[in-house]
Amino acid sequence: MIDTIIRKDLENIKNTVKGDVFTDKKILITGGAGFIGSWICDLMTEFGAQIIVVDDLSTGKIKNIEHLTKQAHVRFVQTDICTFKSDEKFDYIIHLAGHASPDEYQTHPIETLQTSAVGTLVMAELARKNDATLLFSSTSETYGDTEIIPTPETYWGNVNPIGPRSCYDEGKRFAEALLMAYRKQYGLDVRIPRIFNSYGPRLREDGLYGRALSRFIAQALAKQNITVYGDGKQTRSFCYIADTVTGLLLLATNSEAIGEVVNVGNTQEVTILELAQKIKEITKSESPITFYPLPKDDPKRRCPDTTKLEKIVCWKPTIELQEGLQKTIKWFTK
Numbered sequence: 331m332i333d334t335i336i337r338k339d340l341e342n343i344k345n346t347v348k349g350d351v352f353t354d355k356k357i358l359i360t361g362g363a364g365f366i367g368s369w370i371c372d373l374m375t376e377f378g379a380q381i382i383v384v385d386d387l388s389t390g391k392i393k394n395i396e397h398l399t400k401q402a403h404v405r406f407v408q409t410d411i412c413t414f415k416s417d418e419k420f421d422y423i424i425h426l427a428g429h430a431s432p433d434e435y436q437t438h439p440i441e442t443l444q445t446s447a448v449g450t451l452v453m454a455e456l457a458r459k460n461d462a463t464l465l466f467s468s469t470s471e472t473y474g475d476t477e478i479i480p481t482p483e484t485y486w487g488n489v490n491p492i493g494p495r496s497c498y499d500e501g502k503r504f505a506e507a508l509l510m511a512y513r514k515q516y517g518l519d520v521r522i523p524r525i526f527n528s529y530g531p532r533l534r535e536d537g538l539y540g541r542a543l544s545r546f547i548a549q550a551l552a553k554q555n556i557t558v559y560g561d562g563k564q565t566r567s568f569c570y571i572a573d574t575v576t577g578l579l580l581l582a583t584n585s586e587a588i589g590e591v592v593n594v595g596n597t598q599e600v601t602i603l604e605l606a607q608k609i610k611e612i613t614k615s616e617s618p619i620t621f622y623p624l625p626k627d628d629p630k631r632r633c634p635d636t637t638k639l640e641k642i643v644c645w646k647p648t649i650e651l652q653e654g655l656q657k658t659i660k661w662f663t664k
């Protein structure tokens with residue numbers, strides 16, 4: 331059963347994305363049991379596609395897609411994408427497998443690099459053999475500690491290649507370079523959205539894996555201290571999941587996105603302290619905000635320039651932080 335908040339968002343996405351291009355298509359979704367992947371699995375099944383979900387459940391949850399796995403046109407394969415083999419003919423590969431949270435990738439830096447490098451090579455080869463469209467979830471982290479705000483795709487990045495975040499940042503940069511090489515050498519249909527902090531229902535909040543936004547909500551609801559790292563003046567731009575997924579699928583269906591990297595994110599920039607205060611206010615929590623030292627190499631500002639996205643798909647994320655937080659908090663409260 332799909333939750334009512336998610337159901338309403340899925341219907342809104344279906345009003346914007348022309349899903350019939352996916353009808354009767356065979357679609358491989360890596361990382362499909364994760365936060366973003368599970369939304370895409372829901373949509374693809376509703377568009378009438380046949381989906382094969384490959385996920386090792388390292389950070390994803392089977393609960394996210396349990397309502398789908400018994401359907402005839404859905405298959406779940408629990409395995410590492412680096413060793414995944416298949417002779418099937420896929421029309422699309424939506425490649426989302428990865429370790430997205432800093433806590434998670436800094437605990438498993440080698441697996442993070444392998445998933446981005448070896449896993450993406452496996453997917454690129456599968457796409458090449460099948461003449462499939464490959465959509466790869468890259469990240470704003472490829473820009474590192476950016477010097478240009480809002481950041482356009484033309485900015486090359488300011489990344490520490492051997493720092494604590496490098497396994498994620500450099501892994502994704504390698505994957506982008508690899509896919510662009512497949513585009514150049516084999517003419518592969520690759521599309522590379524760079525996703526900026528996404529949030530919403532199904533984002534994990536627990537333990538090690540928690541990201542700032544979901545951690546703050548969980549802490550506020552549990553009446554625990556809200557833990558801000560640094561002085562809270564660092565900024566992020568949070569994009570509600572329905573907007574993120576709409577952007578990804580519009581890029582998957584628009585031929586002008588072939589061979590392009592495109593920012594997908596919301597341009598509303600907030601400080602982490604403002605975020606904590608907003609969450610406190612909406613949850614009516616009395617939790618105190620407490621401050622801890624900022625981790626090494628933490629980017630100071632993050633905000634996308636979405637001009638290219640708007641030009642290619644004539645659309646941009648619009649769900650305001652206040653509205654997205656209210657929905658997310660309602661979902662977490664349930």
Ligand SMILES: NC(=O)c1ccc[n+]([C@@H]2O[C@H](COP(=O)([O-])OP(=O)(O)OC[C@H]3O[C@@H](n4cnc5c(N)ncnc54)[C@H](O)[C@@H]3O)[C@@H](O)[C@H]2O)c1
Pocket residue numbers: 360361362363364365366367384385386387388389390391409410411412425426427428429430431445449467468469470524525526527528529
């Ligand atoms: N959520 C964001 O804000 C954000 C921002 C930028 C980029 N991204 C990228 O989008 C993708 C999805 O992110 P998410 O937020 O849904 O994270 P998530 O952790 O919820 O989902 C990732 C999924 O990939 C699976 N996975 C990881 N390594 C694997 C492997 N080697 N083999 C098979 N499965 C594997 C995990 O079990 C999980 O289900 C990631 O690649 C992430 O780097 C996300």
